[in-house]
Amino acid sequence: MRYNTWISLFLFSFFSFTALANNKPEQGSGIEFSIKPLVCIVKKPGDACSMTATVSWQAPKVINSCLYQGITKVACWLNQNKAIAVIEISIEENMEYTLKDDNHHIIAKQLVTINSSLAKKYRRRLRAGWSLF
Amino acid sequence: MPIGEWQFSIALGAGVITNPLNDGDNIPLIIVPSFSYYGEKVFIDNNALGFTVFENSALSFSVISQINRENSFFERWHPNNIFVNTLSNSIVSEAQFDEAIDAIDDTGKTEADIIEVELGQVQERKWAFDAGLQVNWFFFQHSHLQAKLLHNVNNVYNGLNAQLALEQPFTFAVIPNNLLTLTIGANWQSKAQVDYYYGIDEQDNVAEELYYQGKASLSPYVKFLNQYAINENWSVKLTLQREWLDSSLTNSPLVHDDVIDTFFIGVEYAL
Numbered sequence: 001m002r003y004n005t006w007i008s009l010f011l012f013s014f015f016s017f018t019a020l021a022n023n024k025p026e027q028g029s030g031i032e033f034s035i036k037p038l039v040c041i042v043k044k045p046g047d048a049c050s051m052t053a054t055v056s057w058q059a060p061k062v063i064n065s066c067l068y069q070g071i072t073k074v075a076c077w078l079n080q081n082k083a084i085a086v087i088e089i090s091i092e093e094n095m096e097y098t099l100k101d102d103n104h105h106i107i108a109k110q111l112v113t114i115n116s117s118l119a120k121k122y123r124r125r126l127r128a129g130w131s132l133f
Numbered sequence: 134m135p136i137g138e139w140q141f142s143i144a145l146g147a148g149v150i151t152n153p154l155n156d157g158d159n160i161p162l163i164i165v166p167s168f169s170y171y172g173e174k175v176f177i178d179n180n181a182l183g184f185t186v187f188e189n190s191a192l193s194f195s196v197i198s199q200i201n202r203e204n205s206f207f208e209r210w211h212p213n214n215i216f217v218n219t220l221s222n223s224i225v226s227e228a229q230f231d232e233a234i235d236a237i238d239d240t241g242k243t244e245a246d247i248i249e250v251e252l253g254q255v256q257e258r259k260w261a262f263d264a265g266l267q268v269n270w271f272f273f274q275h276s277h278l279q280a281k282l283l284h285n286v287n288n289v290y291n292g293l294n295a296q297l298a299l300e301q302p303f304t305f306a307v308i309p310n311n312l313l314t315l316t317i318g319a320n321w322q323s324k325a326q327v328d329y330y331y332g333i334d335e336q337d338n339v340a341e342e343l344y345y346q347g348k349a350s351l352s353p354y355v356k357f358l359n360q361y362a363i364n365e366n367w368s369v370k371l372t373l374q375r376e377w378l379d380s381s382l383t384n385s386p387l388v389h390d391d392v393i394d395t396f397f398i399g400v401e402y403a404l
Contacts, residue, residue, distance in 0.1 A: 121136040123171055126185070126193060126269050127178040128279065128298060128316065128356075 030060040033099050033108030040089065045116045048092045057099055057108065058082040065107065068098045134171040142167045144370060146399015150205075153378060153390040156251040158210040162397045183267065193269040198286065201261035201294070203322075203330045207252060248343075250386040255337040258330055261289035275302050285326070292325025308361070316356040320376065324349045331385035343386045350379035356395075366404075372397045 034056050040049035055067060059081050066076040069089075074097075077083045089095075089112060099108040134140065148162035169178040176183045176195075183197035265283035272278070277300040284293050298318030305311060327347030334344055354376035361369045374395035383391050 123134055123136055123173075123188070124193070124269070124271060125134050125169070125171070125178070126176060126183065126195060126267065126279075127169075127181060128300065 031057060031099065031108040032059075033057040033110060035097055035110045035112060038110060038112055040091065040112060040114050042114055042116050044118045045120055047116070048090065049114045050088070050090045052086060053089050053112070054084065054086055055097070056082070056084045059107075063107075064102045066100050068100060070095055134169065136171055136173060138170070140167075140169045140403070142401050142403040144397070144399050144401040146370070146397055148372075148395070148397030148399065151390065151392070151394045152206050152210075153382075153388050153393055154206050154252050155249050155387060155389045156253060157206050157389075158208070160205060160208075160210045162395075162399075165397070165399075167401075191271050193267075193271075195267045195269070196264070197267045197281070197283075198262060198264035199283070201263050201283075201285070201289075201326075203326065204258050204260045207258040207330070248386060249389070250333060250337070250339050250343055252387070254339055255333065255387065259289045261285050261326075261329075262287045263294065265293075276300070290326045290329035292323035292329070294323060294326050295321040297321075310362040312360045312362075314356075314358045314360075316358070317353070318356070319351055319353045322350045322352075322382075327381055327385075331382055331387055333386060339386075345385050345387075347385060348381040350381040352376050352379045352382065354393075360401075363400075366402055368401050368403070370397065370399055370401050 036054050036056075037051070040051050042049050055075075057065070059065075062079050062081045064076075064078050065080070065083075067074045067085075067087075069091075074087055075085055091112065091114065094111060094113045097110050097112060098106045101107050144165040144167070146163070146165075148165075150160040150162065152159050167179055170176065171178075174185050176185065181197055181199035183195040185193055185195040187194045262285070263283035264286045265281060267279065267281045270278040279296070279298045279300070281296045282293065283295065285291055296318065298316055300314060300316045303313045303315070305313075324347060327350050332345055332347050333339060334346075335341075354374060356374040357372065359371045363369065372395065374393075376393040378388065378391055378393065382388055
């Protein structure tokens, strides 16, 4: 009578790495940068967000600068030390807005987040946890 | 479960589901994927599809369909077959069948001496799909009673089966992020199901003395599942389960073991 026992050990390893872009705003640049509102409300989680926001910035000296939504250029200003602009925001996830100078250095940044007015809904799991059949 | 979101996880480790059949391959557990989706009413949970017709804080009634377990013991679980779809594979090759017949013919024993039938000797069994009603009752402190009554729907054995399970999770203050779940339950199989999978008749090409007609069976089980969360995605899992097979199953010449054991230890990554 044959009785097969088949047990195998599986060794595994994993490696992870994190690559972070080193685009810290210049320290002591004295830039005041704001976006209002910073929170976009959607009906339920996962919905895309569209809203009108006011962007303003002020620098201690005259600069050339551009506003980016992620990696997309939104607006630029030449030889200004302050500006106010109204922009249309259309995002599907939390989005970082950055102000960059002539050399593409980030001189200020703000995060626009999405919140849902309806809390995520849950229900109980109806099957046995971790069971093949 | 968050409504409207798919949940995926994959467990890697070492484990086995023992096979109670003569010459049956144990089912290796090395990579175990898991997925589920719970909508407002519809749910998909691994091998089951369900529609919840009523649900409140304590009770839930659902219509479900699921794959029947029994045929998994009649499959060939060689390592090369693990990662392919074995649902439609034939369980016995012609060569294996001939070998089995020759083995019987050449032993010199009389047919009456042979009291066991090996998996390779009998006709192929098929995968069955069942559908029926599932009731979930949540009570006391996270206790969960689940009852299912199902009928075969793909014309394989044309009978009923039922499952009852009482699940109780435990947490311990001294071991944060750890969840221990103990389950006691029982699997009931109708005469039709026992007969189809474990019965032996003229279609199986074995001596008439070995023919077997089963009765309905009730097989109790206990299950121990421990999950330790390392972080949001990774957890360590240990599961142990033993099912004691009813005599109407163990009396079958096809069945060698009185129990079905499940063991798995590994890590799980949830997406």
